Amino acid sequence: MHTQLNLGLCRTCEIFGASGLVLDSLHHLSDKHFQSLSVSSELWLPLLEVKPAELADFLQLKKSEGYCIVGVEQTANSQNLQDFRFPERTLLLLGNEREGIPANLLQMLDVCVEIPQQGIIRSLNVHVSAALLIWEYTRQHLVTRSNKVDSQSS
Ligand code: SAH
Numbered sequence: 001m002h003t004q005l006n007l008g009l010c011r012t013c014e015i016f017g018a019s020g021l022v023l024d025s026l027h028h029l030s031d032k033h034f035q036s037l038s039v040s041s042e043l044w045l046p047l048l049e050v051k052p053a054e055l056a057d058f059l060q061l062k063k064s065e066g067y068c069i070v071g072v073e074q075t076a077n078s079q080n081l082q083d084f085r086f087p088e089r090t091l092l093l094l095g096n097e098r099e100g101i102p103a104n105l106l107q108m109l110d111v112c113v114e115i116p117q118q119g120i121i122r123s124l125n126v127h128v129s130a131a132l133l134i135w136e137y138t139r140q141h142l143v144t145r146s147n148k149v150d151s152q153s154s
Contacts, residue, residue, distance in 0.1 A: 006097070006127045007037045014041035016138045022048045022058070059093070059108050067091040071109040072129050073101045078114035086137045094126050 007028070013021045026049045028034045029042055050058045059069055068087040071078075072094050093109065095101040100123075106112070115124060115132050124132075 007034045009127050009130055010038040010045060011041040012131045012134060014045040016134045020046040020048055022050050024052055025049055055105060062091050068110045069093060069108060071101050071106060071112040072133055073112050074114045075112050078112040081113050081115050081136055084113050086140055090137060092133055094130050097126050
């Protein structure tokens with residue numbers, strides 16, 4: 001998280017049942033802006049600190065645990081969000097507000113997904129992008145889960 005606008009991510013993750021949020025520093029928790037935007041969601045969502053220099057190792061670890069590393073980024077090879085099926089074990093990697101996802105981490109992605117755009121402006125804000133992907137993940141997996149429950153109970 002690098003800008004104030006992204007501080008609301010914690011609330012979004014908690015509301016949609018993300019299993020955790022990884023931040024570059026847990027110092028954000030004592031920030032007044034963070035507290036006012038996160039409305040105590042940080043108490044219910046597991047938060048983990050991974051320094052930018054340790055991100056590559058962290059992603060490697062998550063890969064070995066079976067996570068699909070999904071980059072949220074506009075690239076020549078990105079899949080369209082409308083066509084993408086999220087694996088249950090998905091880790092979303094967001095880019096920096098200005099530079100996007102660093103090149104060394106782009107290489108490590110299992111897949112890159114982009115939100116189709118219509119307008120003139122080049123890109124969305126990080127939190128908005130994250131929220132759209134988290135919602136789509138939730139939509140796909142909520143439907144699957146409720147179907148499973150329905151078929152078990154009938
Ligand atoms: N790469 C952008 C700058 C980053 S925008 C540029 O060159 O202008 C900040 C972050 O928001 C990106 O790294 C990405 O994670 C996300 N983002 C913005 N627009 C997006 C889109 N249409 N699809 C997917 N992710 C997007």
